[in-house]
Amino acid sequence: MACVFGVDVGGTTIKFSVIGEAGTICERWAIPTNAADAGASIPADIAAQLVVKNAELAQTGEAALAIGVGVPGPVRDGMVERAVNLGWSQMPLAELLHEATGLPVTLLNDANAAALGETWMGGDETCSNGTAVFVTLGTGVGGGVIVDGCVLNGRHGCAGEVGHMPVKGHDTRQCGCGKTNCLECYCSATGFVKTANDLYDAAGDPRGFTEGKEVFELVAAGEPLAVKARDITVGYLADGLASIMCVVDPQEVIVGGGLSHAGDLLMEPLAERLAERVFPAVRGRYALRRATLGNDAGALGAAYQAFQLLESLAGEE
Amino acid sequence: MACVFGVDVGGTTIKFSVIGEAGTICERWAIPTNAADAGASIPADIAAQLVVKNAELAQTGEAALAIGVGVPGPVRDGMVERAVNLGWSQMPLAELLHEATGLPVTLLNDANAAALGETWMGGDETCSNGTAVFVTLGTGVGGGVIVDGCVLNGRHGCAGEVGHMPVKGHDTRQCGCGKTNCLECYCSATGFVKTANDLYDAAGDPRGFTEGKEVFELVAAGEPLAVKARDITVGYLADGLASIMCVVDPQEVIVGGGLSHAGDLLMEPLAERLAERVFPAVRGRYALRRATLGNDAGALGAAYQAFQLLESLAGEE
Secondary structure (H helix, E strand, O other): OOEEEEEEEOOOEEEEEEEEOOOOEEEEEEEEOOOHHHHOOHHHHHHHHHHHHHHHHHHOOOOOOOEEEEEOOOEEOOEEEEEOOOOEEEEOHHHHHHHHHOOOEEEEEHHHHHHHHHHHHOOOOOOOOOOEEEEEEOOOEEEEEEEOOEEOOOOOOOOOOHHHOEOOOOOOOEOOOOOEOEHHHHHOHHHHHHHHHHHHHHOOOOOOOOOHHHHHHHHHOOOHHHHHHHHHHHHHHHHHHHHHHHHHOOOEEEEEOHHHHHOHHHHHHHHHHHHHHOOHHHOOOOEEEEOOOHHHHHHHHHHHHHHHHHHHHHHHO | OOEEEEEEEOOOEEEEEEEEOOOOEEEEEEEEOOOHHHHOOHHHHHHHHHHHHHHHHHHOOOOOOOEEEEEOOOEEOOEEEEEOOOOEEEEOHHHHHHHHHOOOEEEEEHHHHHHHHHHHHHOOOOOOOOOEEEEEEOOOEEEEEEEOOEEOOOOOOOOOOHHHOEOOOOOOOEOOOOOEOEHHHHHOHHHHHHHHHHHHHHOOOOOOOOOHHHHHHHHHOOOHHHHHHHHHHHHHHHHHHHHHHHHHOOOEEEEEOHHHHHOHHHHHHHHHHHHHHOOHHHOOOOEEEEOOOHHHHHHHHHHHHHHHHHHHHHHHO
């Protein structure tokens, strides 16, 4: 069985997987990220792991054939344009890993990798040729767009940065990107918690929530202000998703990240509101679902793109 | 020189062109659209024109090699899903034209065709491999997204339907699609005129504008309420475009349709406002420009996709 490496480079950990063509994760391990010296040692750290592991795999007759790497920043032509968490700027990661391992290498942004992984392996059936939109609602709002089974990367590696779509907010909020009132100011876990705290503060009943989970516990109990905070958040999110759907027209819309753990308390009102806001011609013709792969999504997506690379290389021969 | 047919099927006229590989329009003609009997005769009407013309062309040794057709509705797998203006539903246009002419046929939505045509031939240099967003501000708001030189068609042929992105409006407006407060309620020529009329009515100075041009004449003269109407419209449009750009990350944003004829009176404030609202990582790294091809855009885009089809057929051999 052909297999590849799926690598997910994060700010604190680098996760490695050996993944088969059917999406089976045969093996996984991790090392800490060494961000010292502007992340200069990271490429060699990754390469060292892959060289050793591939020697092992080769002894059992199943060496990995390619490397897919998800990184926390925009990528273009095998180059990581920048990755603030790692200290990278214009890092030629694909070239460095190829030189060290001899294997073909493909890079993708980590949110795009997760989107691709979820589209490939996260649904009830493999949807490897799908068109999908993925959003992750965590500290921020990330996202990725998959078109016919391929990552939409964009001209500058910034496609799928849906967290920074402008929204007309009910107040003014500063976004980490430098703008005000981005989608993530309202639909991240952080934004949701702020909306809830603001409502309780205004009602003279300050709660000092720090996590979305606390608010969702009150939503489950039917507390009106918590429900209101949820509905406000769902309203922004549905409008944002409906906008993305007008641009891309996907078959699948996948919601991941911390807030998605609220399950039906988030997804049911979201489904209802989204159905009202989408272009009528697609109503009832897409699937809205939660992400299912958790931390494996990125490695799986990176591996899937590595398989795509192998296929295109085979086509060239 | 290889050439193809570019056909643009509209509700009142069907436009035909013979187009060379470099985007030269060698010949153009038109026939009226016969919408009688749910548009049943249209495929045969088109085929008849193409058969006769190709016999003529063959005599001079330059028969067209393929047919690209832009139609006013969503397309999928060679089928026009529906075209309200023509009375079509599930019309197998590609198959019918192929049977009648023997030529390979490719279909695309008319706004997508215009987007592809503008991306290919509308700029200072041919940008045939480009990633671009095209919006047209006319009676409604249409659009198309081009990724690496190909139309983004979407799962149901509805990608690029950016006129129906939800916006938080300053009032409630009914859209023709059945929803309220779509982008086109505010950024079409119709929406702009309504905004202006509302402002003048509220000031006790009703004007009864019927065309965007009339309002832009007052903008040119610096009349405050007309300028305000322009700025409101530009605000919605910039937010909408910035949202699309977060999803697609294009190198080019092209604005066409009636309102774009206002030139700098529209484009200058739009450029300024858009720069504020886009994701900071792409600021200054895209081009915003007016459409230049007018009525030829659709035929050119259809022809370009026909050349792409020929290339992929050659690759299969």
